[in-house]
Amino acid sequence: MTFEIRDIHKSFAGTEVLKGVSLSLEKGEFIALLGPSGSGKTTLLNIVAGLAHADSGSLVFDGEDITRQPAGQRHFGMVFQSYALFRHMTVAQNIGFGLKVMKGGPSRAEIDRRVAELLEMIELPGLADRFPAQLSGGQRQRVAMARALAIRPRLLLMDEPFSALDAQVRVSLRSEVRALQRRAGVGAIMVTHDRAEADALADRIAIMDQGRIVTIETPEQVA
Amino acid sequence: MARILLILLATLFLALMVVLPVVAIFHRAFAEGWGTYLASILDPETLAAIRLTVIAALIVLPLNIVFGVASAWVIARYRFPGRRALLVLVELPFAVSPIVAGLCFLLIYGAYGPVGAALEPFGVQLMFNLTGIVLVSLFVTCPFVMREILPVLMVTGEDEEKAALTLGANGWQIFRHVVLPNISWGLAYGTVLTMARAMGEFGAVSVVSGAIRGQTMTLPLQIELLYNDYNATGAFAAATVLTGLALVTLALRGLLERFGPRRAH
Known part of the structure; x- marks a missing residue:
């Protein structure tokens, strides 16, 4: 099971923000896209998610060309920088949303069970009926993670998932996110501009600059 | 001090x-006792005017909601040439005097106007009937719903909609479960304002209604007619109905402002 990004080009208003990006992801692998703002990493993530479309190039998942597949059919879980939790839904409703809107999806009882299981996994079992506004930043981040994992995605996408958190929470959440991803057995692409974050989480780090992947490294060993 | x-x-x-003026309306209406008041309200022409006003408002309301939500959506979520112009254009009905608006409609959709003349051979008449009343009411109320929703859509941003999209929701599900709950209070507020204005509009409607007694008289027009007929009691009795509707609207508005959730953020 692999995911391949092949020679993606993208321009906005005459400015080329992606100049032929290729990358491949092994099963269960965690890749960090590291680079300064404006390097094109978020655009690349949006194209992978199906929220933006490449001018040329293709995306291939398990041999299937998904370049033109709508976002909803890709079955990729996405964690947004702002978390984008549904503000008028409870934590449980947020996590269960993807299952609820699924065509021929699970029954209500099954959804409840899955939601309870995920709440257990993110260690917030008592907060099912809270609203996002009543949660701390770290809790929101974990709910966003659980919501993305609820649909048992084929790939997990994360856009600066820790940037809205204070430094202490940020570090403690890293290992948690890594553990959740491992447990779900799902490949992940994370956009970040923080080298330490990439080192702590990723199997490989793709360093981007000015619309290109400059090098691909393995993380430096952290003592 | x-x-x-x-x-x-x-x-x-x-x-x-x-x-004082509001009290005076009720005072004058009841000056000759309950009997006269009820007789004035139950006068067939006044009843017909009430019915027409309510029917017109009930047609205007859903149309306004659909167009208001659609235009707010387009302006909030898409970038296209002419977007700013559209934003200004939607506000135009606030700036134009209603009577001028009525005259414009007459000029275009009346029997001698380009659209009216083109439709006449088919037996379609747009002015001096319910259609005309609905059309000008739509014009004068068109900004209300849109104006209430647009800022909410701007503030909430589109991340939630994107999240729903990646979770597999289709367009309708996104609207129903994500967008609608976010804009529901603004929508309710805009609806109340639209209702009040649609029922109370005088100037624009007076131009296009044709003022056929018992047929194309809305409540505000009927009130003027009764008053000009030296039937002050009848006029004020009818006015209590309109004032009553306005007070209900005001109460609804107060409730919405008080209990509208500020849960977001």
Whole structure:
């Protein structure tokens, strides 16, 4: 099971923000896209998610060309920088949303069970009926993670998932996110501009600059 | 001391300019007793006017909601040439005097206007009937719903919609479960304002209604007619109905402002 990004080009208003990006992801692998703002990493993530479309190039998942597949059919879980939790839904409703809107999806009882299981996994079992506004930043981040994992995605996408958190929470959440991803057995692409974050989480780090992947490294060993 | 003086001044002003006239309406309407009041309200022409006003408002309301939500959506979520112009254009009905608006409609959709003349051979008449009343009411109320929703859509941003999209929701599900709950209070508020304006509109409607007694008279027009007929009791009785509707609207508005959730953020 692999995911391949092949020679993606993208321009906005005459400015080329992606100049032929290729990358491949092994099963269960965690890749960090590291680079300064404006390097094109978020655009690349949006194209992978199906929220933006490449001018040329293709995306291939398990041999299937998904370049033109709508976002909803890709079955990729996405964690947004702002978390984008549904503000008028409870934590449980947020996590269960993807299952609820699924065509021929699970029954209500099954959804409840899955939601309870995920709440257990993110260690917030008592907060099912809270609203996002009543949660701390770290809790929101974990709910966003659980919501993305609820649909048992084929790939997990994360856009600066820790940037809205204070430094202490940020570090403690890293290992948690890594553990959740491992447990779900799902490949992940994370956009970040923080080298330490990439080192702590990723199997490989793709360093981007000015619309290109400059090098691909393995993380430096952290003592 | 200055504070007390200012409070007194403000109270006096409100009493003279707002409270007194409203009280006077009811006082005058009931001056000749309940019997006369009821007889005035139950007058077939007045009843017909009430019915027409309510029917017109009930047609305008859903159309306004659909167009208001659609235009707010387009302006909030898409970038396209002419977006700013559209934003200004939607506000135009606020700036144009209703009577001028009515005349414009007559000019275009009337029997001698380009659209009206083109439709006439088919037996379609747009002015001097319910259609005309609905059309001008749509014009004067068109900004209300849109204006209430647009800022909410701008503030909430589109991340939630994107998240729903990646979770597999289709367009309708996104609207139903994500967008609608976010804009519901604004929508309710805009709807109340639209309702009040649609029922109370005089100027624009007076131009296009044709003022056929018992047929194309809306409540505000009927009130003027009765008053000009030296039937002051009848006019004020009818006015209590319109005032009553306005007070209900005001109460609804107050409730919405008070209980509208500020849960977001």
